[in-house]
Amino acid sequence: MDIDVNAHRPILDIRDLSTHFQLGQITLKAVEKVSFTLHRGQTLCIVGESGSGKSITARSILQLVGHPGRITNGQILYAPDPSTEPVDIAKLSSRGSEIRGVRGREIAMVFQEPMTSLSPIHRIGWQIAEALVAHGLMNKKAALARATDLLRQVEIPNPEEAAQRYPFEFSGGMRQRAMIAMALACNPKVLIADEPTTALDVTTQAEILRLIRKLQVENGLAVLFITHDMGVVAQIADDVLVMYRGEVVEHAPVEQLFSHPINPYTIRLLEAARKLGMAAPPARAYVPPGPVMLEVRDVSLIYPAQASMFRKTKAQAAALKGVSFDLHEGESLGIVGESGSGKTTLGNCLIRVLRPSTGEVRYRNREGETSNLANASREDLKAAHREIRMIFQDPFASLNPRMTVEQCIGEPLLVNGLLRGRDLRLRVRSLLGMVGLPPDVASRYPHAFSGGQRQRIVIARALALDPRLIIADEATSALDVTLRGQILDLLLELQPKLGLSFIFISHDLGVIRYFCNRVIVMHRGAIVEIGETETICTNPSQPYTKALLAAVPEAEPARRNLLVA
Amino acid sequence: MGRFIIRRLLGMIPFIFLVSVTVFLLIKLTPGDFVSNYAASLAASGETVDDAMLESMRARYGLDQPVIVQYWDWISGVMQGDFGYSFQWQQPVISLIGERIGLTLVLSVSTLLLTWAVALPIGVYSAVRRYSFGDYFFTMIGFLGLAIPGFLMALILMFVGVSVFHTDVGGLFSPAYVNAPWGWDRVVDLAKHLWVPMVILGTSGAASLIRIMRANLLDQLHQPYVDTARAKGLSEITLLIRYPIRVALNPFVSTLGFVLPQLVSGSVIISIVLNLPTAGPLLLQALLGQDQYLAGAFLLLLCSLTVFGTLLSDILLALLDPRIRYQ
Structure with missing residues (x-):
């Protein structure tokens, strides 16, 4: 523990904090009687699933909860140094000058989505410098010079030039670095990071976590880190606060929480994280491969050079470079890679949402006839699409909100003219049963369901046509960790019953390892490595795969693999 | 930026040409012409209209020419800054x-x-x-x-x-x-x-x-x-x-x-x-x-x-x- 011995008084002391949302007649208790302390140099992680109130707690500290949310009770005592009397932030007006003096100057915040959290129309340098000018610390020129220094501190190459750029010209990791530079501009004493690495790849996440730790040590920062990822918690936390439905259910030092969790919810959370972790035993036995059903040969996709209105032409870009692999019947094949590695593009090329520039996608259908989907006729393609279905990432966006569950699931059957009327209703009910939903939900609309239930509906829809192959593109990424395990188990259970094969696209090696027999590792549009999941996860041969594996945070505080490196 | 403006300005030329053709054709599509309108208004006020006079008016205004010739006369004038002559007002446009x-x-x-x-x-x-x-x-x-x-x-x-x-x-x-x-x-x-x-x-x-x-x-x-x-x-x-x-x-x-x-x-x-x-x-x-x-x-x-x-x-x-x- 890095607690300074002189610091008797914590820098932040939160007592009985309640933040409620008044929605008409209903009061939503987003945060209810939360108490904790944060000390200088300490890292406190708040962990919980979506809707647990962890973000609202963080926002309450800076009075950033928007209407109709309101702090209804409690104290937020902030003591910039141990000798001074603390200020109660909860008592300050959310628009007054006192709270503005705290925001950015004393307590700074880093948000989750580095793209939308940066202004699209201002230069990076100015966005960093702005806080310095706003707090009257420097004039504009000096502030811009410091912005360049800060960009160097967060290890952005070529900081002078980067300061002149706009956020959309940066990659996700670079944007988050810029965001951290912005937060650190005024040398704050507390850094609140709200899921700062959730939108990033594992390798980038590892870099950002290392960066935050380095800056914490250099500047003696107290860090309040909000995350849903137990792996990240194990890697960086000193203390952990577990939240569930707005309340703190457990608060303990990290080693104790991982070794002796008390609350049943914490235990569930840890179990789910470990089940999908890299140290867990694989969920499935080795299956001898059936006959090949999909042969992908030398598929490339090249986007031609494009003329631009204001700039010179963009060079042509290869999204996929000579990808070849086989898929056997009854197999689950994982495709893993960082964002931009071409894994989704590959999935789209397989069902010809995108047309590959070269190469063949030979699919052998139920009757044993083979056709090349890369240049198949419309009829052949339509027939193949009945046997190959997709599941997408976002269960909220992939269901039409104006259609009932029955209409959503029945649509593919109706469109293909296979079933109607009573038969259709019966089929929908049996599909709902298959994915573990009661048949009486059929007449309800998607908004009545949680994320996990919606993903079950999406799976039921994919199963409607009795497919042979399901391509799941990040199908569990939008779900909380406990739900993720449940959905994967559901698919594993259905697979032998329905004779399904899967192509499972994910950035999450833990999920892939749990679910897939074989895995393809992709990088920059090409296959780096392909092989059995266990072999690749325990004994990778390629340096890129090794780097990818090393960046996965282990859910064991005793094995901090990320920050040591 | 400068390139963009120049390209857009150049792009306007064929567009405005097409507009001018469309505009002219639309005006000509309506049945009759200025002279027949003029004749109708004269007849409405009870004056007699001499066909030969109308024909000479047509010839004077160039309305007896084919449409393509009329268009060319008009547009070539426009390009030199001459927008033609208003029949109604007897003044240059x-x-x-x-x-x-x-x-x-x-x-x-x-x-x-x-x-x-x-x-x-x-x-x-x-x-x-x-x-x-x-x-x-x-x-x-x-x-x-x-x-x-x-x-x-x-x-x-x-x-x-x-x-x-x-x-x-x-x-x-x-x-x-x-x-x-x-x-x-x-x-x-x-x-x-x-x-x-x-x-x-x-x-x-x-x-x-x-x-x-x-x-x-x-x-x-x-x-x-x-x-x-x-x-x-x-x-x-x-x-x-x-x-x-x-x-x-x-x-x-x-x-x-x-x-x-x-x-x-x-x-x-x-x-x-x-x-x-x-x-x-x-x-x-x-x-x-x-x-x-x-x-x-x-x-x-x-x-x-x-x-x-x-x-x-x-x-x-x-x-x-x-x-x-x-x-």
């Missing part, structure tokens, strides 16, 4: 429309500025104080402005002007200045008369712009980057102006492209009611009387204004938003 187009532009631009000056702050206020009394009040005014036809409002304002303020509200000049040469007094007189049509023409535009601004800003107000700016410690007003309003201005600027021609051509009825010496009424007359060169010149100018307005708004957008510049 250029001298007829010169001042009218000028006054139309003065009226349009000042109306546009008024519209923006009114719509921008009210739209911002309505968005920031959503569902407040003021928001409901301005929303109601806005819907009234959208719903009341311009000519009706013109009549009401004229009535109020005459009966309450005892001022002369028709036209753009007092009788003493209508034909006076340009001078300081005439400008002052114009300014005195300009406000009535400005208010009437601007009301519906301002009402819709208020709604557009309100909706745009509401979309932006709760974007994460606004929270980021707030977390830096900026004051509410600074961050409002610097971030969400800046971004919400984009669609606002895009309106320039279609507001400009709308202000010129959409005001025909109001101009007739208010007796304004602008382009609208003359255009209507020219179309009714098949005064082909006068009508053609007007329509060509209106289309050019549209194209030019769009270019102007595109340039402004690119200046305002780096994402457009760099894509």
Whole structure:
């Protein structure tokens, strides 16, 4: 523990904090009687699933909860140094000058989505410098010079030039670095990071976590880190606060929480994280491969050079470079890679949402006839699409909100003219049963369901046509960790019953390892490595795969693999 | 940026050529011509019409030539700055429309500025104080402005002007200045008369712009980057102006492209009611009387204004938003 011995008084002391949302007649208790302390140099992680109130707690500290949310009770005592009397932030007006003096100057915040959290129309340098000018610390020129220094501190190459750029010209990791530079501009004493690495790849996440730790040590920062990822918690936390439905259910030092969790919810959370972790035993036995059903040969996709209105032409870009692999019947094949590695593009090329520039996608259908989907006729393609279905990432966006569950699931059957009327209703009910939903939900609309239930509906829809192959593109990424395990188990259970094969696209090696027999590792549009999941996860041969594996945070505080490196 | 403007200007040339062809063909598509119209109006007033005289008129105006020849005569003249001759007015087109187009532009631009000056702050206020009394009040005014036809409002304002303020509200000049040469007094007189049509023409535009601004800003107000700016410690007003309003201005600027021609051509009825010496009424007359060169010149100018307005708004957008510049 890095607690300074002189610091008797914590820098932040939160007592009985309640933040409620008044929605008409209903009061939503987003945060209810939360108490904790944060000390200088300490890292406190708040962990919980979506809707647990962890973000609202963080926002309450800076009075950033928007209407109709309101702090209804409690104290937020902030003591910039141990000798001074603390200020109660909860008592300050959310628009007054006192709270503005705290925001950015004393307590700074880093948000989750580095793209939308940066202004699209201002230069990076100015966005960093702005806080310095706003707090009257420097004039504009000096502030811009410091912005360049800060960009160097967060290890952005070529900081002078980067300061002149706009956020959309940066990659996700670079944007988050810029965001951290912005937060650190005024040398704050507390850094609140709200899921700062959730939108990033594992390798980038590892870099950002290392960066935050380095800056914490250099500047003696107290860090309040909000995350849903137990792996990240194990890697960086000193203390952990577990939240569930707005309340703190457990608060303990990290080693104790991982070794002796008390609350049943914490235990569930840890179990789910470990089940999908890299140290867990694989969920499935080795299956001898059936006959090949999909042969992908030398598929490339090249986007031609494009003329631009204001700039010179963009060079042509290869999204996929000579990808070849086989898929056997009854197999689950994982495709893993960082964002931009071409894994989704590959999935789209397989069902010809995108047309590959070269190469063949030979699919052998139920009757044993083979056709090349890369240049198949419309009829052949339509027939193949009945046997190959997709599941997408976002269960909220992939269901039409104006259609009932029955209409959503029945649509593919109706469109293909296979079933109607009573038969259709019966089929929908049996599909709902298959994915573990009661048949009486059929007449309800998607908004009545949680994320996990919606993903079950999406799976039921994919199963409607009795497919042979399901391509799941990040199908569990939008779900909380406990739900993720449940959905994967559901698919594993259905697979032998329905004779399904899967192509499972994910950035999450833990999920892939749990679910897939074989895995393809992709990088920059090409296959780096392909092989059995266990072999690749325990004994990778390629340096890129090794780097990818090393960046996965282990859910064991005793094995901090990320920050040591 | 310079390359972009040049390319766009070059792109306008074939477009305006196509417009000129379409305009001319449309005018010629209506049955009859100026001479047969003229004959009909003579016959209506009981005068006898001599066929030989009509034929000689046709020959004099070139109306007996094939359409393609007439078009070529017209367009080659236009390219040298000669817009032809108005049959109705027995004057060169250029001298007829010169001042009218000028006054139309003065009226349009000042109306546009008024519209923006009114719509921008009210739209911002309505968005920031959503569902407040003021928001409901301005929303109601806005819907009234959208719903009341311009000519009706013109009549009401004229009535109020005459009966309450005892001022002369028709036209753009007092009788003493209508034909006076340009001078300081005439400008002052114009300014005195300009406000009535400005208010009437601007009301519906301002009402819709208020709604557009309100909706745009509401979309932006709760974007994460606004929270980021707030977390830096900026004051509410600074961050409002610097971030969400800046971004919400984009669609606002895009309106320039279609507001400009709308202000010129959409005001025909109001101009007739208010007796304004602008382009609208003359255009209507020219179309009714098949005064082909006068009508053609007007329509060509209106289309050019549209194209030019769009270019102007595109340039402004690119200046305002780096994402457009760099894509």
